[in-house]
Amino acid sequence: EVQLVQSGAEVEKPGESLKISCKGSGYSFASSWIGWVRQMPGKGLEFMGSIYPGDSDIRYSPSFQGQVTISADKSINTAYLQWRSLKASDTAMYYCARGGSYSPWRPLDIWGQGTMVTVSS
Amino acid sequence: DIQMTQSPSTLSASVGDRVTITCRASQSISSWLAWYQQKPGKAPKLLIYKASSLESGVPSRFSGSGSGTEFTLTISSLQSDDFATYYCQQYNSYSHFGPGTKVDIK
Numbered sequence: 001e002v003q004l005v006q007s008g009a010e011v012e013k014p015g016e017s018l019k020i021s022c023k024g025s026g027y028s029f030a031s032s033w034i035g036w037v038r039q040m041p042g043k044g045l046e047f048m049g050s051i052y053p054g055d056s057d058i059r060y061s062p063s064f065q066g067q068v069t070i071s072a073d074k075s076i077n078t079a080y081l082q083w084r085s086l087k088a089s090d091t092a093m094y095y096c097a098r099g100g101s102y103s104p105w106r107p108l109d110i111w112g113q114g115t116m117v118t119v120s121s
Numbered sequence: 122d123i124q125m126t127q128s129p130s131t132l133s134a135s136v137g138d139r140v141t142i143t144c145r146a147s148q149s150i151s152s153w154l155a156w157y158q159q160k161p162g163k164a165p166k167l168l169i170y171k172a173s174s175l176e177s178g179v180p181s182r183f184s185g186s187g188s189g190t191e192f193t194l195t196i197s198s199l200q201s202d203d204f205a206t207y208y209c210q211q212y213n214s215y216s217h218f219g220p221g222t223k224v225d226i227k
Contacts, residue, residue: 035216037165045157045165045208047216061215062122095164105216107155109176111164 002026004034004096004112011118012086019082020115022096027110029077030054033099035108036070036081040092048094050104051079059104086119093117123147123211125219133227140196142222144209149189153213156185156194159221160205168207169194199224 007021022034036048049060053072060070069082079096093114100106124147134140144154152172157165167176169185172192182197196203204226209219 044221045159045210045218047210047218097164103212105212105214107167107170107210107212108157108165109167111166114164 002098002110004098004110006094006096006112006115009116009118011120013121014088014119015085016119017082017084018086018117019080020094020117022079022081022112024077024079024098027098030074032101033104033106034072034079035097035099035104036068036079037095037097037108038064038092039095039114047105048081050099052104053077053079057104086117088119088121090117091119123150123214123217125209125211125217127207127209127219127222129222130220131223131225133225134199135227136199136201138199138227140199140203140224142194142207142209142224144187144192144194144219146190146192146211146213150211150213152188153211154185154187154192155210155212156183157208157210157218158203158205159208165208196224 030053033050035050038046048064051058051070053074072079095114096112097108098110126145154172156169159165173185206221206223
């Protein structure tokens with residue numbers, strides 16, 4: 001079965017760092033872009049950026065450039081989303097999802113279950 | 122940035138109804154548009170890509186059309202499983218989602 005499994009919910013304080021993960025299985029993880037999507041409480045979907053695990057080519061949406069870091073370790077079929085200093089406004093559900101093979105911005109056909117990040121003092 | 126709008130923002134319908142949702146882009150995106158369905162507490166599900174191509178496993182009552190700046194998602198006969206929020210996504214330049222259309226029970 002093709003699937004993406006994300007790490008569990010996190011509760012952090014403002015200013016702390018955090019790294020969440022997304023592990024793929026059932027397909028060639030290195031050969032498809034992995035996108036990250038933010039959904040703030042009660043709001044819509046926002047495309048944050050994508051990584052191609054095969055060579056760690058990373059593309060950020062302009063709104064998220066410099067705000068987060070996307071990375072991957074193809075040896076363990078895992079992608080990551082990282083913050084250096086969390087803000088309350090980072091409180092959201094974060095989804096990873098599989099994109100296409102040739103472009104970082106293709107439709108996302110397989111989604112993880114989401115990781116809820118809550119930032120509160 | 123390409124801006125995406127959807128109309129209506131909320132749609133009340135009954136089982137069996139034909140439902141149409143419109144998505145507009147602020148500039149031409151050719152046919153680089155996808156549609157997703159999201160139910161509460163769940164991840165989105167891809168329905169349509171390249172404006173009119175049905176994703177594998179998606180029921181044929183879903184269809185998409187349009188090109189350039191105006192697109193539609195049609196559900197030919199609404200089923201109880203279809204009450205959800207629907208998002209369009211452009212992927213011509215970066216990627217941006219529309220604000221969503223909630224389909225609820227009349």
